[in-house]
Amino acid sequence: MSTTNVVPQARADSHAILDVDNISLRFGGLKALSDVSFHVKPGELFSIIGPNGAGKTSMLNCISGRYSPTEGRVRFEGRDITKLKPNKRAAIGIGRTFQNLALFSHMSVLDNIMVGRHHLLKNNFFSGAIYWIGGAQKEELEHRKAVENVIDFLEIQHVRKATAGTLSYGLRKRVELARAVALEPKIILLDEPMAGMNLEEKEDMARYIIDLNEEWGMTIIMIEHDMGVVMDISHRVMVLDFGRKIAEGLPAEVLANENVRKAYLGEDDLEIDGASVHEDEVA
Amino acid sequence: MAMTSLRPCGDYRTSYQADQTIFSTRLTLILIVAAIVALCFAPMFLSRYVLSLMIQIGYLGIAALGLNILVGFSGQISIGHAVFFGFGGFASAYLANKGVPVPLAIVLAGLWTTIVGLIFGLPAARVKGLYLAIATLAAQFILQDFFVRAEWFTGGTHGAMAPPFELFGYDLSGDTRYFYVVLFFVVVMYLGATNLMRTRDGRALIAVRDHYLSAEMMGVNLTKYRTMAFGISSFYAGIGGALYAHYIGFMSVEGLDILFSIQFLGMIIIGGLGSIMGSLMGTIFMVLLPELTGMLASALQGSTIDQVLHLKDGITYMREMLIGATIILFLIFEPDGLAHRWRLIKAYWKLYPFSY
Numbered sequence: 001m002s003t004t005n006v007v008p009q010a011r012a013d014s015h016a017i018l019d020v021d022n023i024s025l026r027f028g029g030l031k032a033l034s035d036v037s038f039h040v041k042p043g044e045l046f047s048i049i050g051p052n053g054a055g056k057t058s059m060l061n062c063i064s065g066r067y068s069p070t071e072g073r074v075r076f077e078g079r080d081i082t083k084l085k086p087n088k089r090a091a092i093g094i095g096r097t098f099q100n101l102a103l104f105s106h107m108s109v110l111d112n113i114m115v116g117r118h119h120l121l122k123n124n125f126f127s128g129a130i131y132w133i134g135g136a137q138k139e140e141l142e143h144r145k146a147v148e149n150v151i152d153f154l155e156i157q158h159v160r161k162a163t164a165g166t167l168s169y170g171l172r173k174r175v176e177l178a179r180a181v182a183l184e185p186k187i188i189l190l191d192e193p194m195a196g197m198n199l200e201e202k203e204d205m206a207r208y209i210i211d212l213n214e215e216w217g218m219t220i221i222m223i224e225h226d227m228g229v230v231m232d233i234s235h236r237v238m239v240l241d242f243g244r245k246i247a248e249g250l251p252a253e254v255l256a257n258e259n260v261r262k263a264y265l266g267e268d269d270l271e272i273d274g275a276s277v278h279e280d281e282v283a
Numbered sequence: 284m285a286m287t288s289l290r291p292c293g294d295y296r297t298s299y300q301a302d303q304t305i306f307s308t309r310l311t312l313i314l315i316v317a318a319i320v321a322l323c324f325a326p327m328f329l330s331r332y333v334l335s336l337m338i339q340i341g342y343l344g345i346a347a348l349g350l351n352i353l354v355g356f357s358g359q360i361s362i363g364h365a366v367f368f369g370f371g372g373f374a375s376a377y378l379a380n381k382g383v384p385v386p387l388a389i390v391l392a393g394l395w396t397t398i399v400g401l402i403f404g405l406p407a408a409r410v411k412g413l414y415l416a417i418a419t420l421a422a423q424f425i426l427q428d429f430f431v432r433a434e435w436f437t438g439g440t441h442g443a444m445a446p447p448f449e450l451f452g453y454d455l456s457g458d459t460r461y462f463y464v465v466l467f468f469v470v471v472m473y474l475g476a477t478n479l480m481r482t483r484d485g486r487a488l489i490a491v492r493d494h495y496l497s498a499e500m501m502g503v504n505l506t507k508y509r510t511m512a513f514g515i516s517s518f519y520a521g522i523g524g525a526l527y528a529h530y531i532g533f534m535s536v537e538g539l540d541i542l543f544s545i546q547f548l549g550m551i552i553i554g555g556l557g558s559i560m561g562s563l564m565g566t567i568f569m570v571l572l573p574e575l576t577g578m579l580a581s582a583l584q585g586s587t588i589d590q591v592l593h594l595k596d597g598i599t600y601m602r603e604m605l606i607g608a609t610i611i612l613f614l615i616f617e618p619d620g621l622a623h624r625w626r627l628i629k630a631y632w633k634l635y636p637f638s639y
Contacts, residue, residue: 064500090502098500104493106557107486115490119502121483125515128482129475136482137300144299183501 017042017187017219018063023072025058025243032058033069033243040187045213045220047230049254050240051263056223057099059240060189063221064096065089076187091119095185097176099192099223105165109175112164113150116182117143147182154178154208170201177208187219188212194226202226206233231255239263305477322466326459334458336570341465342526344566345472347550348559349519352476354548355556356485357512358492359407360416363423364520365543369536370426371396371521372528373437376445379529385448389468389525393518399426400517407513408506423541430536442535445528461530468526469563472519476559479515488512489557549606553613555620564621569606576605 016039025033033055040046048056061067063074065086073082076092084092095116104112121143123136131137151160154174159167164175173193180188193209194202206229212218224230230237231251239247239254241263247254254260296302306312326334350364375392379385403426406418430437437443447456448464455464479485490498491508499505528534546569554565580601583589617624 086499087502087504096500102494102497104490106493107489111486115486115501118487123483125484128484129479131478141299
C-alpha cells in the first residue's frame with residue numbers, strides 16, 4: 001500500500017537546527033534507510049521510534065557521522081555536514097550516547113566526563129606534561145568546575161571517583177549521558193537512554209531529559225522503545241519501519257496513525273491499551 | 284580497581300586543585316619526596332655495583348614507561364621497542380660526536396627518535412591488534428638492519444663511541460655521578476607522564492583504548508592519537524637509550540634484538556599495564572630477577588642438590604627459565620601486575636584494623 005498519504009509532507013524549514021534530507025543508506029544489497037527526511041527545530045524533543053531493525057540507530061549514525069549516507073544530506077544549522085568527520089562534529093555541537101554502554105570502562109567517572117570536554121580544552125601532550133607551568137592546571141580546574149555542574153545535575157556525585165566499569169547499569173547510562181552533556185552540545189542524540197532500566201530509573205532519566213531540554217535548552221533526538229515515555233515527553237515523534245518513514249507528528253497523531261498501529265504497535269487493539277496503561281505508570 | 288577511594292577518614296578537600304593532585308594524601312607526597320632525597324644520598328653509602336643496577340633500572344625504566352604509554356595506555360601493541368631505545372642511543376652518540384653538548388644531545392636524540400617512531404607509527408592509523416604487531420615487528424627488523432648498514436650513523440658493526448656526560452664543563456660520568464643524571468631524568472620523565480595522563484591528551488589516549496567509537500564521538504581524532512602514542516613512546520625510548528649510551532660510553536647494535544623488545548613487554552606486564560609506577564616496579568623486578576637467580580645459581584653450585592640432580596651447566600640456564608616462568612605466573616595470578624598488588628596492599632592498610 002502507498003504511504004504517501006499518511007506521511008506529513010516534510011517541509012524544508014529555514015528555522016530548523018537539523019535538516020535531514022532524503023537520506024538513503026545501503027549496505028551492499030541491504031537497504032537500511034530509504035529516502036528519509038525530517039527536520040528538527042531548536043529546542044525540540046524529537047523521538048524516533050520503530051520496530052527492531054527499522055533503521056533508527058542507523059539514522060542516528062548518519063547524523064553523528066558514524067555512517068556516511070549513500071544518498072541525501074544532513075544539514076546542521078544550515079551547514080552541510082554529510083561528509084564531516086565524526087570527531088569534528090563534537091566541536092560544532094552534536095553529542096550522543098550509545099545504545100550499548102560505551103563508557104571508557106577503566107577510567108574514573110570524572111575522567112570519562114572530562115573526555116567530553118576534549119574539544120573545549122586547549123592543552124596538549126606538551127603543555128599537559130608540564131602541568132604547573134603554562135596554564136594546563138588552570139584550564140583543567142576550570143573545566144573541572146563545568147564537569148561538576150553536570151555531575152550535580154545528574155546526581156552522580158557519590159560515584160565520581162569510581163571506575164566506570166564497576167558501576168551498575170543504570171548509573172553507567174547516567175554517566176554516559178553526563179559525558180555527552182559535558183560536551184555542551186546544541187543537539188544531543190540519545191540512543192535508547194532507558195533501555196534495561198527499572199521504572200524508578202526510567203522516571204529519573206525522563207526527568208533529566210526534560211530538564212536538559214527545558215532548562216539547559218538542548219535540542220534532543222531520542223530513540224526509545226518505551227512507548228509510555230516517548231508519548232509523554234516528546235514534542236514530535238517520527239516512526240520508521242524497514243528503513244522508511246511511515247509517520248511523523250505529535251505523539252497523539254502518531255499513536256492514532258493506522259500505519260503505525262500495524263507496523264509497530266501491532267494491529268490488535270489490546271496492544272494499544274497495553275501501551276497506554278504503561279504510559280500511566282511512567283507518568 | 285574496585286576501590287572507589289583510598290582517601291583516609293577526615294581528609295576533606297575544599298578545592299578542585301586539592302582533589303586533582305598526583306599524590307592522594309600529604310603523607311604520600313612527603314614519602315615520595317623523602318625517597319627522592321634519600322636517593323640523592325645513596326651514592327655515598329651504596330657500592331658501585333648497586334649503583335650500576337639502579338642506573339640500569341633508571342634508563343630501562345624510562346624506556347619501559349614509554350612502552351607502557353603505547354601498550355598500556357593507548358592499547359596498541361609494539362614488539363619493536365628495543366630498536367627505538369637503540370636509535371636514541373645511536374642518535375645521541377652521533378650528535379655528541381658532532382660537537383653537540385651531551386645533555387642537549389640526549390634531548391635531541393629523544394626528539395629524533397620521536398620522528399622515527401611517528402613514521403613507524405603511521406600504520407597504527409590503519410591497522411590494529413595482531414596486524415599492528417606485525418607492522419612493529421617490521422620496524423624492529425628494518426631498524427636493526429639499518430643500524431648494521433648505516434656506518435656514518437652508527438659505526439656499523441663496530442658500534443659508536445658515546446662521549447661522557449658533561450654539564451658546564453663538569454664531568455658527570457662514572458657510577459656515583461651519573462646516578463644523579465639518571466635520577467633527574469627519571470623524576471622528570473615520570474612526572475611528565477603522570478601529568479600527561481591527567482590532562483586532555485592523556486585522557487584521549489585512554490579513551491581511544493577503552494572505546495574508540497565513543498572517543499571519536501567525543502571529538503577525539505583517532506588517527507592523531509594512535510600515531511601520537513607511538514611518538515611519545517619513542518621519545519621515552521630514545522631518552523632511555525641515550526642515557527644508556529652515555530653511561531656505557533659505547534653504543535652497539537648488539538643486544539637490540541627482538542628479545543630485548545620482549546623484555547620491555549615483560550617489564551610492563553609484570554609491573555602493570557596502564558600504570559605509571561607499575562612501569563618502574565616492573566623494571567626493578569626485571570633487573571633484579573637475574574641478580575636473584577644468579578645468586579641462587581651460585582649458591583646451588585656444588586651443593587647437594589646440584590650433585591643429586593646433576594644440574595652442572597643447567598644452572599646457568601635457570602635464569603632464563605625463571606624469567607619465563609615469572610612472566611607466565613604473573614599472567615595467571617596477577618594479570619594487572621605489581622601496581623595492582625600495591626593498590627591492594629594500600630587498601631588493606633586503609634581498612635586495617637577496622638573499616639570505616
